Amino acid sequence: MKKLINKAEDVVPEALAGMAAAHADMIKVFTNPNYIVRADGPIQGKVGVISGGGSGHEPMHGGFVGMGMLDAACPGAVFTSPTPDQMLEATKAVNGGAGVLHIVKNYTGDVMNFEMAADLAKAEGIEVAAVVTNDDVAVKDSLYTAGRRGVGVTVLAEKMTGAAAEQRRSLKDVAAVCQKVNDLGRTMGMALTSCTVPHAGKPTFDLPEDEMEIGIGIHGEPGRKRMKLASAHEIVEMMAAAVVEDLPYKSGDEVLAFVNGMGGTPLIELYLIYNELEAYLKGKGIKITRRLIGSYITSLEMAGCSLTLVKLDDELTKLWDAPVKTPALRWGA
């Protein structure tokens, strides 16, 4: 295992300490239990927007705490859902009297832990709503599974939901924005290499030098299928087709396109992928009017990428364009 770390068990607390030291102007980091809040919160009368999940997906979620996005994030152990006590403390910390929204990625652990936290917070008199993101088209959505995983859309939903909260909309409205982004969004991911969980000390899976995994999860969970390594053109065609056909996105649609790196993928490849994606969508009459390109929801050092589309309307476009000032996403401020 080759990592820039000290001991496996100290990875998360030490990285959090680094974030705290680096971004004191935007965030405050609490430990025991671990959570990150906006330096200028809680904001009276504003809905608090919270997310959380396992660590190893940086900058998600901690890097998205700040003006116009999240009020708090709860980082768990690497690839492990955080615990209810973290979420409860974060919920209390950001409560400005207008209620708190939990944005939860659809994993059994995350859902159960957030549910327990919401029950505890409600018992303390805080109004809590939750939206579960489940945009991963690689997973069969049926009664016989835990449903689709929450992946790339989560980042985009956090941005737009945060913008809606910043406008002092009600908890119901803010939750509706989040739900809308999720409902209009779809994602598909792939991996060229595995990641290595620090505690495990070895790669989660083996991928031969000439193979790739299509439909990978952000925790190195196996995907749809393993295939011979293909060209960027073929990979985008395959993934974009799965995404486009799922909603489906139609000719004339305007979309936000998100080309995400899994942590070990250089930016030059992401731009090359974006070029392929735009060409593919143009062929389908789908117009990219907004985009995000970079490594924002990662799987440690995994090489690979994911493609996310969100169908935009006027409301969502304005929420996307609204100012944001967080460690990882910043514009207009």
Place this chain on the structure above:
Amino acid sequence: MKKLINKAEDVVPEALAGMAAAHADMIKVFTNPNYIVRADGPIQGKVGVISGGGSGHEPMHGGFVGMGMLDAACPGAVFTSPTPDQMLEATKAVNGGAGVLHIVKNYTGDVMNFEMAADLAKAEGIEVAAVVTNDDVAVKDSLYTAGRRGVGVTVLAEKMTGAAAEQRRSLKDVAAVCQKVNDLGRTMGMALTSCTVPHAGKPTFDLPEDEMEIGIGIHGEPGRKRMKLASAHEIVEMMAAAVVEDLPYKSGDEVLAFVNGMGGTPLIELYLIYNELEAYLKGKGIKITRRLIGSYITSLEMAGCSLTLVKLDDELTKLWDAPVKTPALRWGA
């Protein structure tokens, strides 16, 4: 070779096409010869600031073109200096009558090609100045070498130099700012893994599973020495000591600290490294007053990091804080 690409020879043009499509609001991309300019340039009366170098270091330099930073960037083939015709065209394109500054990383190829371009531009009546960055303390600086390599400081110099140009300072002043950042800046890098040049198709070097390379260059050039893999604490101590002792940075100094990922390093590790760096500097009485953490000057998919310090004064701090709006670096706008 596992990469998200089509053909090796198309990597650079296709990635440039992706950048052009993604950031039409900030940049314009020209081909044959290849160069990237600010969408709103040339700006009359403003010094044009240009840089360039081999591709494979993204977002440097193309991602730094925009308000408050570079007016143009010239991307070469992967790890290969661009050619004088690119630089000449870029120089002409950004010339607003106040002269053009070339920021050149100290590599034989870059220096020679920029020299040829400057000669050609001068022959066309454009005032050109050049600053060569050479901040890499891993390389012995002596009469018997090509001198130190230009690495991390280049990013920071481009930011502050661009801010100075934005203030309509003279070519001489703008060049002086760039020189000052370089003179007050030092860097050291290390690698956990090699990178693979697309044309070469295989890793530039082999690094056994339990070893790392200290003092690596940004092109996968061998470094100072190969060592057993160490903890983040030991790595930072070793690299930061080399950086601090070189200028030297002294107790009471205020610095900009730049923890840079080499392309394949996840953000969680960079924050952990930043945590170590801040603790180390605190022990020396050196205060980090500004910082940049992320993968900004990369070596394709290489895993590893570099540490850069720039001693700050009031002028440089203000130039660092000034608004910037580029694809890769953005604040205050």
Place this chain on the structure above:
Amino acid sequence: MTISRDSIVDWIKAFAVAIEANKDYLTDLDSAIGDADHGANMHRGMQAAVGKLPTVADKDIGTILKTIGMTLVATVGGASGPLYGTLFMQLGTSTAGKMELSLADWTAALEAALGGVVARGKAAVGEKTMVDALTPALDALKSAAGSDIAAALKASAAAAAAGRDSTIPLVARKGRASYVGERSAGHQDPGATSSHLLLQTAADHLK
């Protein structure tokens, strides 16, 4: 014959030791069909639980088990945190105030615990989860009603082992392993494996 409070404490410690000894094994199982953290999760939680023991070891069994449950909820995370947390909290609720347990008490407690796990995770038998180990273990206990405690606990551990093994051919329908669909068949479920350890250490230490 009853189960003493002290043997309950021993059991918790022994379970923590078993988790530590099987940490890499559990993580390997989770690598194949999940995200390679079940061993680390359970280990982190049980270390914390053992750390809490001294503060409650002189209390009643219910308090001890509830404390373990709350500690697991606050330290494990993932799917197993709420599930094992609920399991122990329900064991505790069912045994509140008791200083020793009869076989019937223990059976009732495990029934409540399994009920809590199912209420929280909504998994049925055959969906490749810890429920596949816990359910036959409870059934075996019930069948052994009236017999010797040691023999009953042994039968329940054996049933848990069989239940664990029964997960191998199954296609997962709950939790993270369900994402891999058909490809989950042929792999043993990590949670069922740790649940067997729970009941095996119970058989070895409760008395």
Place this chain on the structure above:
Amino acid sequence: MTISRDSIVDWIKAFAVAIEANKDYLTDLDSAIGDADHGANMHRGMQAAVGKLPTVADKDIGTILKTIGMTLVATVGGASGPLYGTLFMQLGTSTAGKMELSLADWTAALEAALGGVVARGKAAVGEKTMVDALTPALDALKSAAGSDIAAALKASAAAAAAGRDSTIPLVARKGRASYVGERSAGHQDPGATSSHLLLQTAADHLK
């Protein structure tokens, strides 16, 4: 006996072929002490140069060689771009207007070319660069003044080969290889290797 314009054109093409054949080899050499691009750089440049040939093949030798030089400057990049570009541009300047070359012309042209390379790169013999192949090649040509052209070219190619080999034990003091300092010893310089190919193809094709 003279060197014809057509054989100059043949030489350019043969050099391009030799570079293509040795592309991976040159890149391997550059991986050891540089950045793994010398083969790709020279190949990209020589492909462009060969592409330009039809537009100038009916011109004088000086025009042909200058065009090659300008093409290399605009397509190779890196250190070798300006260096090989200068080399060919100086060959061209020295042979301006000529339709054939005597041995003395060729020697003078190579002297100008080497002068240009040294002026641009400031490398001396022994610093582990292409200068280590070009310098003995020029010396051999000078020593062969007055003799048969084919023999002189052969001697110059042989001297370039020896010069190339002489770079192996050297510690690099110029270019990217100088960054690795002492560790550059034991590796053959890629630029000296391509320069030998230049002079070897000259010996094989100029007539």
